Amino acid sequence: MAIVRWWDPMRDISSIQEKMNQLFEDTLSRSRGREEGLGTGMWTPAVDIYENNDAVVVKAEVPGLTKEQIGIEIKDGLLTLKGERKVEKEVKEENYHRIERAYGTFQRAFSLPATVDQEKISATLKNGVLELVLPKKEQAKKKQINVSVK
Amino acid sequence: MTIVRWWETIGYPMGQAEQPAAGTWYPAVDIYETGTEIVLQVEVPGMTREQVNVEVDDGTLHLRGERKIEKDVKEESYHRVERVYGSFHRSFGLPDTVDTDKVRAELKDGMLEIRIGKREQAKPKQIQVGIN
Incomplete structure (x- = not known):
């Protein structure tokens, strides 16, 4: 940040860190066509996935989109x-x-379990989080079965 | 996970004007300057106004917040947890050119935007210089 200038020992580390990032990114993403400057390469939104009795829920962080x-x-x-x-x-x-x-750009793909009803998937975007609700098929929902013990 | 993230998690601050940050995660911040303002854009997806705090204290801008994992979801129900939870605290030293009374913050689409106005004398002025 150029607006405040004072000597900071962390600057060297920051620059090493940047170089390391560059090295890693260049090596790992040569095919992505990374540009210099305001690099518009690929990024990966963080995703949480959890499951409850009725549905599988996917939440992806997409702030500002x-x-x-x-x-x-x-x-x-x-x-x-x-x-x-x-x-x-x-x-x-x-x-x-x-x-x-x-x-x-980003792109992420997840394979859906067979238990999910693909026709009933819904999505909402709120506060920069994309929430997908993937309802389970009726037969996949856990049913309570009482087993009597003799 | 980039090296930057990894580096931060072991406790190194990222920038020159930033003081060592505390907390379990660090929201990504872009900072740019216009003729009249300095603008910070902070990524705080899923957070509400009540969960973030912006404070200016003695020439330093403090950003604090806490994101909690959903309580109604059991840990064993998670298939994947990539989002980071917990508290964050980042602080930035403000230059003398800003007017700390003119700080505005807005939260929209998971982005916290903070606009800090510059002092009158710090704004670029166009001066016509006559040539003899």
Whole structure:
């Protein structure tokens, strides 16, 4: 951050850290076509998945994205989440002091268990979290069976 | 998980003007400057106004918050937990050019945007210089 200047021993570490990141990213993502500067490569939204008696719930962190910037697709038992976050156009790159957020496209796919009713999947976007509710098929829901012991 | 994240989790602060942060996670922050303001954009997905706190104290901007894991979901029901829970605290030293009375914060779509106005004298002025 250029607006405050004082000597900080962490700066060297930060720069080593940046270089290491660069190295790792370049090595691991050569095929992604990473650009310099405001790198618009790929990013991965953090996802939580849990299950209750009625449904499987997927929650993905997509802060700052609107409905229009997110795509949800189900095909052959595969749930795909896609999207793109763009850098604000009206801000010049040189006016940035710090960029930690990730920009560019993301895509994540999850295979759906056979117990999920694919016709009844619903999605809501609230406070930057995309929540998908994948209801289970009736026969997959746990039923309470009383077994009498003789 | 990038190295940055990993590095942060073992307790190293990321930037030059930032003081060592405390907490279990660190929201990603972009900072940019316009002619009249300094703008911070902080990623706090899933958090409400009540869960985040913005404070200016002695020339330092403090961001604090806590995100709690859903109580009604049992731990064994989770198939995957990638989101980070717990508290965070990040602080940034503000330059003298800002007016700490002019701080506005807005929370929308999981983004906390903080706008800090610059002092009048710090704004760029166009001065016409006559040539003899």
